[in-house]
Amino acid sequence: MNVRGEEKTKFVHEVFESIAKNYDWMNTLLSFRMHKLWRRFAMKKMAVKPGDTALDVCCGTCDWTISLAKSSGTGRIVGLDFSANMLKVGKGKVEKAGLDGQVELIQGDAMQLPFPDHTFDHATIGFALRNVPDIVQVLNEMKRVVKPGGQVVSLELSKPSWPPFRAVYYLYFERILPLLGKWFAGSYEQYRWLPESLMQFPGYHELARIMAEDVGLQDVQVYPLSGGIAALHIGRKPEVE
Structure with missing residues (x-):
C-alpha cells in the first residue's frame, strides 16, 4: 500500500474519519498508555508559560490541544485538523474540560x-507528521506561523x-497491531496503515537534520523515548531570518 501525494491525503483522511470514535481508547490500548507519558514529557520540555499562544496542527481528538490550554491558562490555543469526525470528538473533550472559551x-x-x-508562540504536531503529504512543507508552515524565537x-x-528491540517492535507493529485494530475496532485496513506509514518515515536523527537543514530551525533538540519507539523534536524559529 504505497500511497503518495493527493492519493495519500485522501486515503489518510478516510482512515481518520473512520476510526475517530475509537481513536482515543485504541491509542491507549496499542501504546500501553505510553502516549500519555510521552505527551507529558513533551510539555515539560516545551515549558509553556502562562499566556502563551499555541497552534496544535493535526490536533485529532485534542489531547495535546487541551494540555497546551491548561498550561497556558489564558493564551489563545487553536487546534487544526482535516477530519471533521476527529474534531467532533475533540470538541466534546474541550467542552468537558471547560476550555471552549479558550x-x-x-x-x-x-x-x-x-x-x-x-502568530503563535508554539506550533505542535503529535503523531501525525508521518501522515502528511510533505513533511518539509508542513514544518515550514509551522515555522512560518510561529513568532521569531517560537517553538516548532x-x-x-x-x-x-537497537537491532534486537527493533525486531520485536516491528513484529508487534506490523503483525499484531493491525489484528488488534480488527478485533477491538473492526478496522484492520486502517490500522494496517499505521505501521506502513512509519516504515516510510525518517528516523529521529534524519528528522532532526531535516528540521535544521531543510526547514532552517535553530537549536533542534531530539529526545528518543522508550528505546526509540517515539521521539520528541523541538526547534526554534530564528529571531532574524
Missing part, C-alpha cells in the same frame, strides 16, 4: 495553515535503534 477548533489543511506569519515541536512514533 480553545478554537478549525477544520483545515496542515500544508496551508490559514494564519498570518508570526513534533512528537511522533519512531524507529528503535
Whole structure:
C-alpha cells in the first residue's frame, strides 16, 4: 500500500474519519498508555508559560490541544485538523474540560495553515507528521506561523535503534497491531496503515537534520523515548531570518 501525494491525503483522511470514535481508547490500548507519558514529557520540555499562544496542527481528538490550554491558562490555543469526525470528538473533550472559551477548533489543511506569519508562540504536531503529504512543507508552515524565537515541536512514533528491540517492535507493529485494530475496532485496513506509514518515515536523527537543514530551525533538540519507539523534536524559529 504505497500511497503518495493527493492519493495519500485522501486515503489518510478516510482512515481518520473512520476510526475517530475509537481513536482515543485504541491509542491507549496499542501504546500501553505510553502516549500519555510521552505527551507529558513533551510539555515539560516545551515549558509553556502562562499566556502563551499555541497552534496544535493535526490536533485529532485534542489531547495535546487541551494540555497546551491548561498550561497556558489564558493564551489563545487553536487546534487544526482535516477530519471533521476527529474534531467532533475533540470538541466534546474541550467542552468537558471547560476550555471552549479558550480553545478554537478549525477544520483545515496542515500544508496551508490559514494564519498570518508570526502568530503563535508554539506550533505542535503529535503523531501525525508521518501522515502528511510533505513533511518539509508542513514544518515550514509551522515555522512560518510561529513568532521569531517560537517553538516548532513534533512528537511522533519512531524507529528503535537497537537491532534486537527493533525486531520485536516491528513484529508487534506490523503483525499484531493491525489484528488488534480488527478485533477491538473492526478496522484492520486502517490500522494496517499505521505501521506502513512509519516504515516510510525518517528516523529521529534524519528528522532532526531535516528540521535544521531543510526547514532552517535553530537549536533542534531530539529526545528518543522508550528505546526509540517515539521521539520528541523541538526547534526554534530564528529571531532574524
